[in-house]
Amino acid sequence: MxxxxxxxxxxxxxxxxxxxxxxxxxxxxxxxxxxxxxxxxxxxxxxxxxxxxxxxxxxxxxxxxxxxxxxxxAEAVVRRASAQLADFTHTCFMVTPYEGYVAVAEALAELTPGDHAKKSALFNSGAEAVENAVKIARSYTKRQAVVVFDHGYHGRTNLTMALTSKNMPYKHGFGPFAPEVYRVPVAYGYRWPTGPDNCGPEAAEQAIDHIAKQIGAENVAAIIIEPVLGEGGFIEPAKGFLPAIAQYAKDNGIVFVADEIQSGFCRTGQWFACEDEGIVPDLITTAKGIAGGLPLSAVTGRAEIMDAAHGGGLGGTYGGNPVACAGALGAIETMKELxxxxxxxxxxxxxxxxxxxxxxxxxxxxxxxxxxxxxxxxxxxxxxxxxxxxxxxxxxxxxxxxxxxxxxxxxxxxxxxxxxxxxxxxxxxxxxxxxxxxxxxxxx
The missing domain is CATH 3.90.1150.10 (Aspartate Aminotransferase, domain 1)
Known part of the structure; x- marks a missing residue:
């Protein structure tokens, strides 16, 4: 009602x-x-x-x-967040941890693609999640370069502005930006020169060629892509593109990051949009729909990659706030029940x-x-x-x-x-x- x-x-x-x-x-x-x-x-x-x-x-x-x-x-979000508000609003998980953070990490391990061992780290915003995914990937691979795609959007911090392709309003006048970020073509079927039917394999071939020639796969820490590009215009990469890029990452020891901040949590009719072509990312970033309107984000991924960062290297005062975690558990409860x-x-x-x-x-x-x-x-x-x-x-x-x-x-x-x-x-x-x-x- x-x-x-x-x-x-x-x-x-x-x-x-x-x-x-x-x-x-x-x-x-x-x-x-x-x-x-x-x-x-x-x-x-x-x-x-x-x-x-x-x-x-x-x-x-x-x-x-x-x-x-x-x-x-939503009733479950309000109920759970209100109960948490009455108990405590904050302790900082890095000072005295609490169950809600752990419960959200457990839920993310259950819901995200793949049956491998997974771990999560919680933050406040989508940009923070993407930025930390880069930190984790660099720590794991001992490499620096990050590959992103035309029309991609990843946030408004200095690093994520560098990852984002659109100048106005996101980047204009705010540089210089973080280095070691490289942009390659994406499979935008509607605007692909030879038409949508050829787009997936042709765009993948172009992107991989760019990486190999201009960067060198051995220098790439992470490839980051939105399975449906949000701010770039709700672009669904043409079929075959994402699997080809994910396979290239796997073959070359590159961390494949699915940015599901806008497309995740049931938005596309699946828990995560990358499931449409059976993609199992190494890391997945989430925010937006995760907590019913409360500020929360996450990086979830393969346990061995998530554990690459040294102790104390990940976190933030408000990351995984207890009220936001309660909201997330209420949102996930609602998604399942309805x-x-x-x-x-x-x-x-x-x-x-x-x-x-x-x-x-x-x-x-x-x-x-x-x-x-x-x-x-x-x-x-x-x-x-x-x-x-x-x-x-x-x-x-x-x-x-x-x-x-x-x-x-x-x-x-x-x-x-x-x-x-x-x-x-x-x-x-x-x-x-x-x-x-x-x-x-x-x-x-």
């Missing part, structure tokens, strides 16, 4: 007067570099609805960027045919892609040239927002509308949101 009526409702213009008042206070006190998609201030959120301070209710197709997978106030993998597949079954029908109807939609509840449409000015259309993308998003549908844009060319609804969203809300989206395209 949801705490908020699960229906779209607009009672003021967007943003309403209370949000505008808060926006004035924000402008005076919050750094300008911190942006927001929609200048409405949330008061409540549950199920598939975000309610603002003016009483407007928005259908949530964003989940706080894939975070509130189980909903923004079979959210099946719910993600059902969301795809509802949304993808309707998005495909819109593609038939509206020339602006060049591509429809994604899996589970991680779906996207790419907008172009011309389907033949595939020239990106970021202006139309911004117009569609704005029209959706004004009509009470919260959508996010993404992509290296800022021309992708992405859909990340909470997996607990009702189908009536899904369809209502798709109606709003269709109206926004019709108004272009």
């Amino acid at each position: 949801s705490a908020i009526p699960q229906e779209r409702r607009l009672v003021t213009a967007v943003p309403g007067p209370k949000s505008q008042e808060l926006q004035s206070r924000r402008t005076a006190s919050v750094a300008g570099g911190v942006g927001s998609v929609l200048p409405v201030f949330a008061a409540k959120a549950d199920g598939g609805i975000v309610e603002d301070v003016d009483g407007n209710r928005f259908i949530d197709f964003g989940s706080g960027i894939a975070v509130t997978t189980v909903g923004a106030s 079979d959210l993998n099946a719910r993600a597949k059902r969301i795809e079954a509802v949304m993808k045919p309707r998005l495909a029908a819109m593609q038939e109807k509206f020339e602006a939609i060049g591509d429809v892609r994604g899996r589970g509840a991680m779906l996207a449409v790419e907008l172009v000015k011309d389907r033949t040239t595939k020239e990106p259309d970021p202006q139309a993308t911004a117009k569609v998003a704005k029209a959706c927002h004004e009509a009470g549908l919260l959508v996010l844009t993404t992509g290296t060319y800022s021309n992708v509308v992405r859909f990340l609804p909470p997996l607990v969203i009702g189908e009536d809300l899904l369809n209502d949101g798709l109606d709003v989206l269709e109206e926004a395209f019709a108004a272009l």
Whole structure:
């Protein structure tokens, strides 16, 4: 039973007067570099609805960027986190440990791909997880180079900005960046010169050739890739690409890291997106959907790799905070009880045919892609040239927002509308949101 009526409702213009008042206070006190998609201030959120301070209710197709997978106030998350809050908020696991951290590590060992012995280290954010995966891989291999991919996104710290491919807004003016980072092609089927059917093997061959010639496999500590590239535009690497890269890593003693921060925890209809082609990564980084909205991240992987770092070399004051760990156990409980993998597949079954029908109807939609509840449409000015259309993308998003549908844009060319609804969203809300989206395209 949801705490908020699960229906779209607009009672003021967007943003309403209370949000505008808060926006004035924000402008005076919050750094300008911190942006927001929609200048409405949330008061409540549950199920598939975000309610603002003016009483407007928005259908949530964003989940706080894939975070509130189980909903923004899931009962098990609230119950477990509240109980932990009453016991203690912090001791620092590096000072006096507690069971919740261990229980999360045990759950990750159970859920992540592969039946090998696994261990985990917990942190606060996705960027921290990726950065620590690099530290662990370098410690294990005694090598320095890190290979990443075109259109990849891995965070906003100095090292993870270097790993990220998109300049604006993530890197512009913030250099110099960490060295020994190398970027190679990815299998972006929609934009591959010889077409999607050839993309997987051709892109893998190109990427491996780049590594061999420009870096030398014997110098590479880690290859890091998102099994579905998030900020780059919800790009699913063409079939065969990921297995070829993973095999190359294995053959050359390179640590293969799956960055599942946006795609993990049931989002694509599997616990982790890399399972789609049977990939078993050496290390897997998780965050976002892991803890129902509380800040937590993890690196999980082969025990012998995870143990390579010296004692005291991994950690952080807040890493694996007890309240966040309790939230994670509640989120995982919810995912299992409600079979959210099946719910993600059902969301795809509802949304993808309707998005495909819109593609038939509206020339602006060049591509429809994604899996589970991680779906996207790419907008172009011309389907033949595939020239990106970021202006139309911004117009569609704005029209959706004004009509009470919260959508996010993404992509290296800022021309992708992405859909990340909470997996607990009702189908009536899904369809209502798709109606709003269709109206926004019709108004272009």
